[in-house]
Amino acid sequence: MEALVAQVVALSNPNDLSQLLSTLKGSDAVFTQNYQHIAAALQALDPAQHSLGFAFFLHHLAKGNLHVPDVGFIDNASRFFMACDSPQAAAQIRLAPDIFYSAARKLKEHVLASNCPRRGVLPLRSAVRALQPRPEVLTPLHGDLFQLCLLSRCYNAACCVLDDDILDVAPQQTGCIPTDLFLYCYYGGMLCIGRKQYPRALELLLQAVTAPAVAGNAIVAAAYKKYVLVCLIHAGGLLHLPKYTSSCVRHVIDSEARPYNELASAYASRNADRLRRVADQHTATFAADNNLGLVRQVVASLAVRSIQRLTQTFLTLSLTDIAAHAGLPGAEEAEARILRMVAAGQIHAKIDGRTGMVRFADETRAATGAAASSSASRSTSGLTLGGGGGVVGGGGVWDSAAGVAALDERMRLVLELGKRLQQANEMVSQDRAYLSKVTARERSKYDMGASGGASGLGGGLGGAGGVGAEQDFGPFAVGGGGSL
Incomplete structure (x- = not known):
């Protein structure tokens, strides 16, 4: 073991890393025979x-007969991952990504067994950055980091990673598999739900559901269930899945998510009593899926949507009528709900405390008038409330330096995305496996046409046209496995 440690120290320079990697890969017998000395050698x-x-030593230490949780392993692994995000360290660990993320997942296993997931958040966040060739590349550790953040309720700890748009999956460099993509989308969507970032949550959950697949899996089913609930909370209705959603995925969600589709149908009816009945009927299912809290938010959001629709129809309305239209118990509950909605900027309204009448203000007028103030003042004559968020003055949202800068940044992102799409198209068009598939398919068209046509060239063209309706997406077919 001393000789191996000496080799690691001597060969840990950019010129000898290849030799060091070969030495470490061929030292399994040394690690096995000197297992009891690995922890001491790490020092x-x-x-x-x-x-x-260090990564190889940690990997072999975790592979052995190590008690879970082991405080010493947690300390050594945390010390390693917190120091591995430097350029020099990152260049070394990217030579053996499978060893690196194997040790990181063992750290997650140990901190979960110790009932302290918070201890693994910062080390895994550092490990993600070290393993990423670029910030837009997915790694196998994204889902593990997000899971630890969820279990420790540190929803903002991973925001710097979560806010990055993942545009590339490089399995040769990071060792990613399809399950890693599904877990990234699922746990990332849950983090966004915890942070009330519903548009981003919908984006990630929909990405999991619509990812190319040849078989359904439990992660996709769970993602779709949360997708339905977030749609109802944020959009006020279920957004239909795109046409390119895999048929096997549609089959899985039709069989596994029937209670959620029934909840969405009840929500679409705008009947509060029916929605509560469906929610109560499937309470056990929602609780088993850990979605009961979201379901309660769905039920509560129906009243908000009903009140928002009233603002589009009426200028004034009594609290009693609002309670009746929104399915609320009475005028007091309607007043409390309106107060919360105005404070959140969801509506603009003025409540007369003496008569119990509510006057709904147009958002443009409210933003330019005194009602646009975010403060609320109560007097004997009534309560005047305003929702913020409007643009003061008659100009548009771009009549400022900040607005122009935001528009410029959006345009830059659009141009960059277009460039990436062009690069992806060129890469696929030059891929040998894809080209061989296309060539074989085209050859089979003409072979079938020539064998089935009795009129020479005309028969061949006719046969090719008949087969041309079939589509093959080549290397893009991805099979998603795994379970929660």
Whole structure:
């Protein structure tokens, strides 16, 4: 073991890393025979300078007969991952990504067994950055980091990672598999729900549901269930899945998510009593899926949607009528609900405290008048409330330096995305596996046409046209496995 440690120290420089990697890969017998000395050997290595060797030592230590949880392993692994995000360390660990993320997942296993998931959040966040060649590349550790953040209720700890748009999956560089993409979307969507970022949550959950697949899996089913609930809360109705959603995924969600589709149908009816009945009928299912809290938010959001629709129809309305239209118990509950909606900027309204009448203000007028103030003042004559968020003055949202800068940033992102799409198209068009599939398919068209046509060239063209309706997406077919 001393000789192996000496080799790690001597070869941990950019010129000898290839030799060090070969040495470590061929040292399984050394690690097995000296397993009891691995923990002590880690103390002789610097995790920032000897990152490749440190990762192998941690990996073999975790593979052995190690008690879970082990405090020493947690300390050594945390020390390593917190120091591995330097350029020198990242260059070393990317030579053996499978060893690196294997050790990181063992750390997650140990902190979960110790009932302290918070201890693994910062180390895994550092590990994600070290493993990423670029910020837009997915790694196998994204889902693990998000899971620890959810379990420790540190929803903002991963925001710097979650806010990055994932545009590339590089399995050769990071070791990603399809399950890693599904877990990233699922746990990332849950983090966005916890942070009340519903548009981003819908984007991630929909990405999980519509990812190319040849078989359904439990992660997709769970993502669709949360997608339905977030749609109802944020959009006020179920947004239909795109046409390119895989047929096998549609089959899974039709069989696994029937209670959620029934809830969406009840929500669409705008009948509060029916919605409550459906929610009560499937309470056990929603609780088993850990979605009962979201379902309660769905039920509560129906009253908000009903009141918002009233603002589009009426200028004034009594609190009693609002309670009747929104399915609320009485005028007091309607007043409390309107107060919360105005404070959140969802509506603009003025309540007369003496008569119990509510006057709904147009958003444009409210934004330019005194009602646009976010403060609320109560007097004997009534209560005047205003929702913020309007643009003061008659100009548009771009009549400021900040608005122009935001527009410029949006345009830059659009141009960058167009460039990436062009690069992806060129890469696929030059892929040998894809080209061989296309060539074989075209050859089979003409072979079938020639064998089935009795009129020479005309028969061949006719046969090719008949087969041309079939589509093959080549290397893009992805099979998603795994379970929650």
